[in-house]
Amino acid sequence: MRQSLTKQIILWCGLTLLVSLMLNSFDIYANYQAVSPNGSNELLWSAMFLVIPLLVAVLLVPVSLVGTIFKRSRRVSILVILSCLVYFATAIACFRIGGKVRMSAFHKLAERSELLIQAIKKYELKYSNPPSSLENLVPEFLPNIPHTGIGAYPAYEYKVGDEAQNFANNLWCLLIQTPSGGINWDIFIYFPNQEYPKRGYGGVLERVGDWAYVYE
Structure with missing residues (x-):
């Protein structure tokens, strides 16, 4: 039983990690593209929608905690909680990297100016x-x-x-x-x-x- 649960945890969390990276790495690219010489901020508008799955992941955690009370839903609830935590952590990491990419460009802009x-x-x-x-x-x-040398803010x-x-x-x-x-x-x-x-x-x-x- 424990081995089966462990395998499911690895599978669910692994798939969640992959999906989260695929989705949230878009924020990194959007910031990179915006501050490039020929960039624009159009992709930054699209990246706003990444907040929606992040909010869903946050909301699912307390709901799933309630599910752990009941034996029938406990296994699935645990898997959902762990998957949501993986998604949340990955999303925040991508947002921070995107922010660092953005601010690095502004440090260079300050020097160019x-x-x-x-x-x-x-x-x-x-x-x-x-x-x-x-x-x-x-x-x-x-x-x-x-x-300025920054396409989105020229x-x-x-x-x-x-x-x-x-x-x-x-x-x-x-x-x-x-x-x-x-x-x-x-x-x-x-x-x-x-x-x-x-x-x-x-x-x-x-x-x-x-x-x-x-x-x-």
């Missing part, structure tokens, strides 16, 4: 005021206005004057809209004064080099 930041600072030093737009940097300080937004005052009283700041799928307004921001709060701008901030990522 240094040329643009230095150009703005040089303009500010020479003319005693920040440029009124990024176009003013061309061609004296930059040959052209750079793109453009920098430049705030100056009163608009920038809303961002920690900076004279200017850089902003990149970085929604990660669904009803989401994540942003990636640069403040020249480097005064980033822990919370604000609609979410929680995480420092990424000299920038900060706002999780909405």
Whole structure:
């Protein structure tokens, strides 16, 4: 009996692991594709639906715990609980890997953006005021206005004057809209004064080099 149960556990958990990896690795690919030079965030919208089987797995655990009370359903309930735990653990691991892939790209973006930041600072030093737009940097300080290098979020937004005052009283700041799928307004921001709060701008901030990522 025990050998039979052990074999069933291995079979159920093995199949669940395979299915979970096949489904949830899509989140890793969606994040990788979004932050690639030619990517888009369309797949991130599709990846939202991965939450549904995850919620089902979570809900099945307490239901199956009740089933373990009864002898007739105990074996199946145990198998379901273990399978749900395997699915949950695998899904969370894939989501975390996808998040690391995403944030690695933003660390690189922060480094790439240094040329643009230095150009703005040089303009500010020479003319005693920040440029009124990024176009003013061309061609004296930059040959052209750079793109972010991330396909899903290609453009920098430049705030100056009163608009920038809303961002920690900076004279200017850089902003990149970085929604990660669904009803989401994540942003990636640069403040020249480097005064980033822990919370604000609609979410929680995480420092990424000299920038900060706002999780909405």
